[in-house]
Amino acid sequence: MKKIYIIWLRQIKRYLRSKTRIVGSLAQPLLFLLALGYGFGSVFQEAGQGNYINFLAPGIIGMSIIFTAMFTGIEIIWDRQFGFLKEMMVAPISRLDIMIGRTLGGGTVATIQGTVVLIIAILFGFRPTYWLGIIPALVVMFLIAVLFTALGTMVASRMEDMQGFQLIMNFLVMPLFFLSGALFPLENLPKALTFVTSIDPLSYGIDALRHLLLGSAHFGLTTDLTVLVLVTGLFVWLGSHFFKRIQI
Amino acid sequence: MIDVQNLTKKFGDFLAVDDISFNVKQGEIFAFLGPNGAGKSTTIKMLTTLLHPTSGSLSLNGHNPTEDPEKARRDFGIVFQDPSLDDELTAWENIDLHGILYDVSNDVRKERAEQLLKFVDLWDRKDNFVKEFSGGMKRRLEIARGLLHHPKIIFLDEPTLGLDPQTRNSMWAYLKDLNQKEQTTIFFTTHYMEEAERIAQRIAIIDHGKIISIGTADQLKTQTNTASLEEAFLSLTGKTIREEEGDGGKGRMRSMHRMWSGSRK
Numbered sequence: 432m433k434k435i436y437i438i439w440l441r442q443i444k445r446y447l448r449s450k451t452r453i454v455g456s457l458a459q460p461l462l463f464l465l466a467l468g469y470g471f472g473s474v475f476q477e478a479g480q481g482n483y484i485n486f487l488a489p490g491i492i493g494m495s496i497i498f499t500a501m502f503t504g505i506e507i508i509w510d511r512q513f514g515f516l517k518e519m520m521v522a523p524i525s526r527l528d529i530m531i532g533r534t535l536g537g538g539t540v541a542t543i544q545g546t547v548v549l550i551i552a553i554l555f556g557f558r559p560t561y562w563l564g565i566i567p568a569l570v571v572m573f574l575i576a577v578l579f580t581a582l583g584t585m586v587a588s589r590m591e592d593m594q595g596f597q598l599i600m601n602f603l604v605m606p607l608f609f610l611s612g613a614l615f616p617l618e619n620l621p622k623a624l625t626f627v628t629s630i631d632p633l634s635y636g637i638d639a640l641r642h643l644l645l646g647s648a649h650f651g652l653t654t655d656l657t658v659l660v661l662v663t664g665l666f667v668w669l670g671s672h673f674f675k676r677i678q679i
Numbered sequence: 680m681i682d683v684q685n686l687t688k689k690f691g692d693f694l695a696v697d698d699i700s701f702n703v704k705q706g707e708i709f710a711f712l713g714p715n716g717a718g719k720s721t722t723i724k725m726l727t728t729l730l731h732p733t734s735g736s737l738s739l740n741g742h743n744p745t746e747d748p749e750k751a752r753r754d755f756g757i758v759f760q761d762p763s764l765d766d767e768l769t770a771w772e773n774i775d776l777h778g779i780l781y782d783v784s785n786d787v788r789k790e791r792a793e794q795l796l797k798f799v800d801l802w803d804r805k806d807n808f809v810k811e812f813s814g815g816m817k818r819r820l821e822i823a824r825g826l827l828h829h830p831k832i833i834f835l836d837e838p839t840l841g842l843d844p845q846t847r848n849s850m851w852a853y854l855k856d857l858n859q860k861e862q863t864t865i866f867f868t869t870h871y872m873e874e875a876e877r878i879a880q881r882i883a884i885i886d887h888g889k890i891i892s893i894g895t896a897d898q899l900k901t902q903t904n905t906a907s908l909e910e911a912f913l914s915l916t917g918k919t920i921r922e923e924e925g926d927g928g929k930g931r932m933r934s935m936h937r938m939w940s941g942s943r944k
Binding site for chain 1: 712724727728729731736739751753755757759762763764765766768769772776777779780781782862
């Protein structure tokens with residue numbers, strides 16, 4: 432337990448100490464929220480879909496979480512390059528515990544980031560239908576965060592250098608975000624897109640947030656939570672196996 | 680304590696370690712010498728569970744590092760040749776993290792951390808970030824960290840590289856004390872021949888992945904009919920200068936990392 436805690440603490444410290452990174456990673460969600468939110472607002476309204484800022488805000492919260500979480504997971508490439516990974520790999524701690532410590536750490540960090548975006552969204556006009564829904568929404572945000580930290584760690588544990596980082600950003604994070612229903616409703620999509628969105632775990636995370644904050648969901652909260660919990664468990668478990676196979 | 684039989688490691692076509700066998704007894708101080716690229720670090724990586732051998736068998740205190748890594752990891756400690764600190768943490772945090780990972784109890788951890796940081800002359804810098812340290816200071820911190828838990832076997836991969844004679848001296852004094860009090864087995868590599876001659880009870884010389892000679896310093900000198908271990912080493916391995924490996928693009932990584940994390944240095 433103590434070993435998991437110290438690995439978690441390391442992630443938190445690293446995050447809190449990189450102030451520029453915290454501020455920098457707020458710029459992108461803010462831009463999306465303002466440009467898209469106000470830009471598409473009237474079109475969305477005329478199409479009879481209601482307030483776009485309200486619809487978009489959970490999507491942008493999801494976006495800030497997936498970016499922060501994946502990034503924290505991917506940091507393992509730097510641990511490898513700077514040598515710290517060796518220190519971790521020779522330590523008498525089970526690979527599952529390393530994975531749990533890392534993902535809880537990344538999960539916490541990304542949840543904090545998501546919460547900051549939630550507050551900013553409220554300042555810019557996001558009005559949740561259910562204010563009390565924010566509390567369970569934080570739990571869902573944490574689940575999304577853990578899921579994608581685990582995914583990032585898992586994929587990055589197989590990579591040796593920076594090229595891997597670009598690859599993950601362009602071929603994993605971007606598609607996961609754009610194909611998740613963060614920006615558009617999941618109803619009445621072309622069949623292929625419907626299929627793709629339904630295998631993107633982020634779709635379920637954002638859907639759960641919309642359910643809790645706005646009261647409308649595509650998949651339904653039970654499906655959302657089941658998928659999130661199962662996929663998170665799977666990724667953490669798989670990640671610990673990937674860890675066992677790391678050679679330096 | 681350490682038993683290696685017919686150990687071989689291939690990277691593609693390159694034979695890094697070629698069918699070596701040796702053993703180290705409990706409480707022994709054993710030096711593993713060889714020119715750059717001879718296979719020293721690769722052998723240490725296999726012994727410390729970081730690499731899987733292509734063939735051959737290994738045993739550390741009765742545990743196989745490849746098949747039963749969790750058990751093997753409880754029995755050894757290692758000071759790596761290249762950096763393995765977390766730059767974004769302070770010296771104290773690096774040490775503390777290590778102590779917790781190795782189950783060192785709170786009291787012992789605090790007491791030893793203080794003692795070791797004082798002895799590598801970093802006590803008044805303990806709350807500074809490692810990224811602010813010079814190369815030599817990082818090296819000293821790595822050594823202090825490596826000695827924090829008292830394992831049955833300590834691996835040291837060129838531990839004294841870049842250390843001043845004072846630190847080198849007190850490091851060996853500490854290790855010898857540990858060796859006598861706790862019967863700690865010490866396995867180290869070095870390029871300083873006089874160090875190996877002075878400290879090690881037995882010495883193995885490896886070149887091109889093969890062990891070419893093994894014995895006490897005196898035996899090696901007699902065998903080669905030379906007056907010092909340095910001459911014996913040169914007579915066994917020849918005088919050609921070996922290439923070091925490249926840094927594998929680390930310079931570029933560092934600048935990318937700086938860009939992303941936005942750190943100031």
